[in-house]
Amino acid sequence: MKGFEKTEGLRTNDSSTEGAPRSSPLLCSLRMLLVDAVLITGALFFAVLMRFDGALPAGALDVFPRALPLLLTVRLVTMVWLGLHRWSFRRSGINEAVRLVMANVVASIVFEFLRLVFFASALPGQVVALEFFAATTLLGIHRFAPRMARQWYLEQRRSRADGVQRTLIVGAGSAGDLLLRDLMRGQGNSWHVIGLVDDDPGKQGTFLNGKPVLGVIDALPELMTKHRVTQVLIAIPRLSPERTRHILSLCRHESVSFKIIPASFAYLDEKITAAMLHDLSPEHLLPRDAVSFDHDEVHRLVSGRRVLVTGGAGSIGSEITRQLAGHAPSSLVVVDINENELYLLVRQLQARYPGLPVSSIVADIRDLDRMMRIGQEYRPQYVFHAAAHKHVPLMEDSPEEAIKNNVFGTQNVARMADACGAERFVLISTDKAVKPSSVMGASKRLAEMVIQDIAVTSRTTFCAVRFGNVLGSAGSVVPLFKQQIQAGGPVTVTHPDCTRYFMIIPEAVGLVVLAGLSGYGELCILDMGAPVRIAELAANMITMTGRVPDKDISIVYTGLRPGEKLEETLMSDEEELTQQVRNRIKVARSPAPPQDFDLQLLRLERAAHAGDVHAVKSALQDLIPSYTPSKSRNVILPGSSPLLADVNPPVPGGLRGGPHPLGVEQAVRA
Structure with a gap:
């Protein structure tokens, strides 16, 4: 309690300088009132002097012994009544200034009434008006001059300090006002604010907390050069990505760093401080509006359900597990071949959700027997399949691995979901599956076809969710650019006109969960907004x-x-767009797999297990006519293969109903 009382005392009696011994509240108040009394006396004398133009007539001061005690009593009582005797020289602001003016107005009205009653003839009325202005000015100087002098001193010291950042604030609204106040109040920050910029014509040439609004946002290049600016603080919390990119483009030729008030603080204007400033990130540049989710809807879909996630330790899979864990599933099974990342993820989930049953399983989705045993043991109701090889150039060099993992691994997990009676199966797909030019994209398109084929005879509802790139995922372009920038460059971009769709991981995964579990259709496509030029993204990240x-x-x-496209699309010409079921989610219908799909899969599987790259790519072209192999050293034009010639017509039972009792090799030879 003693510590609390001491803290309260410091808050209410902030009249001394920081670090100096603190006086008692009573002594501080008496000192304040004593100085006020001296200033009021001087104001009355000044008013009388001004009334007579400095030439006082005989007896002009005879009224002082009667008028001064009344004036002092009225003014000091009014000051105490409005709490102006307890004053913070460092934290006083506009509200305190208004209270001071109100106190003087009330006191002058009361004093005028007393003058009319007691000495109307001895003291002219003009003296009361002049005294009001003089007293208000002197009392205001008394209270605000120390703060202004301290602020000026801090600004001068900060401007001369080593490592100081000469700063411009973008935005002279309420957020900019509060941010500027905090920056000017703080002694520890290294920002010396030169001024502000704002596009509002009414703010041009005005001052905000003593700092000028120097111009519009488009004037940033000239202002930065003129004032040697090294830091730009963006104080517009809901600034659109287009405007953010425009600001970066304006500053591209200047060596300045950037910070921004995040949108999450847009409704906390009264609390905005410098501590809320974040570095600009690629997420601020995405050309689309932020995605909002109905968490109650997701909770109703997930709560109390048994969920299994493959590839749960990866960038997308781990975010799926984190989001699902927050909606109270009855159990959560995380499957991955990467035991280290799986271990760390499960520890994180257990720490955040101690009551949630989480099982971590190290397993290879290419092992059908292992997947079947997992399904029989845990009986998942929802299966999210995120496990995949996704690196385009690497899969061009190892196409058989992409086929074994992305195609037949998907088939194994889908069979498991079917065999254990799962309600829903959600495949994480990619825009690279559309008119694929890479083995990775072709393997993901084939994975879509696999679950489409199995869905024909299964009670499980199968859905593929297709979207583009996600910012910050492992192996993606943004972490690569960051590493290259930290190393001092160069930053490598494939082509000046290369574009990609981007979405941040939490938004993409949130839409995946909604699209996959809501039963909208067999193929859901996420609206990624407008594509982003990779060269522009690289330049902005450097800026x-x-x-x-x-x-x-x-x-x-x-x-x-090899395998890369100049630009990606989210839907092929053959796919029929049926409807947009909700914001950011569209449903399409893909053409049915060919009649001999089982046979062609057998051919592809045998080619992949034999490591025959030529046969793998040729089989992919037969299965996916829109697949155009890249002109890499591993690409072979369509043609026959000895492996393909040995394959007989479809084997009874095929692949749709489950593994052939003789196994793949014997089935092909049968």
Whole structure:
């Protein structure tokens, strides 16, 4: 309690300088009132002097002994009544200034009434008006001059300090106002605010907390050069991605760093401080509106259900597990071949949700027997299949591995879901499956066809959710750019005109969960907004770190790698867009797999297990006519293969109903 009382005392009696011994509240108040009394006396004398133009007539001051005690009593009582005797020289602001003016107005009205009653003839009325202005001015100087002097001193010291950031604030609204106040109040920060910019014509040429609004946002380049600015603080919490990219493009030739008030603080204007500033990130540049979710809807879908996630330790899979865990499933099974990341993820989930039954299973989705045993043991109701090889150039070099994992691994997990009576199976697909030019994209398109084929005879509802790139996923372009920028460059971009769709991981996964569990259709496509030019993304990321593209860090164009496209699409010409079921989610219908799908899969599987790259790519072209292999050293034009010639017509039982009792090799030979 003693500590609490001491803290309260410091808060209410902040009249001394920081670090100095604190006086008692009573002594501080008496000192304040004593100075006020001296200033009021001087104001009355000044008013009388001004009334007579400095030439006082005989007896002009005879009224002082009667008027001064009344004036002092009225003013000091009013001050105490409105709490102006307890004053913080460091935290006083506009509200305190208004209270001071109100106190003087009330006191002058009362004093005028007393003058009319007691000495109307001895004291002219003009003196009361002049005294009001003089007293208000002197009392205001008394209370605000120390703060202004301290602020000026801190600004001067900060401007001369080593490592100081000469700063411009973008946005002169309420957020900019509160941020500027906090920056000017703090002694520990290294920001020396030069001024502000804002596009509002009414704010041009005005001052905010003593700092000028220097111009519009488009004037940033000239202002940065003129004032040697090294830091830009964006104080517009809901600034659109287009405007953010525009600001970066304006500053691209200047070595300045950036920070921003995140959108999550947009409704906390009264609490905005410098501590809320975040570095600009690629997420701020995405050309789409933020996605909002109905968490109650997701909770109703997930709560109390048994869920299994494959690839649960990966970038997408781990976010799926985290989001699902927050909606109270009855059990959560996480399957992955990467035991280290799986261990860390499950520990994180157990720490965050101690009451949730979480099972971690190290398993290879290519092992059908293992997957069947997992399904029989845990009986999942929802299966999210995120396990996949996704690196395009690597899969061009090892196409058989992409087939074994992405196609037949998916088939194994889908069979498991069917065999254990799962209600829903959700496949994480990719925009690279559309008119694929890479083995990875073709394998994911074939995975979509596999679950479409199995769904024909299964009680399980199968759905593929297709979307583009996610920012920050393992092996993606954003972490690569960050590493290259930290290393001093160069930043490598495949092509100046290369574009990609982007979405942040939590938003993409949230839409995946909704699309997959809501039963909208067999193929759901996420609306990713407008595509992003990779070269522009690289330049903006360099600019955000305070360096100049192609000056401090160079951008090198390396050419498209094997299997890469210049631009991606989310739907092929053959797919019929049926409806947009909700914001950001569209449903399409893909063409049915060919009649001899089982036979062709057998051919592909045998080619993959034999490691015959030529046969793998040729079989992919037969299965997916829109697949166009890249001109890499591993690409072979369509043609026959000895492996394909040995395959007989479809084997009874095929692959749809489950593994053939003779096994793949014997089934092909049968």
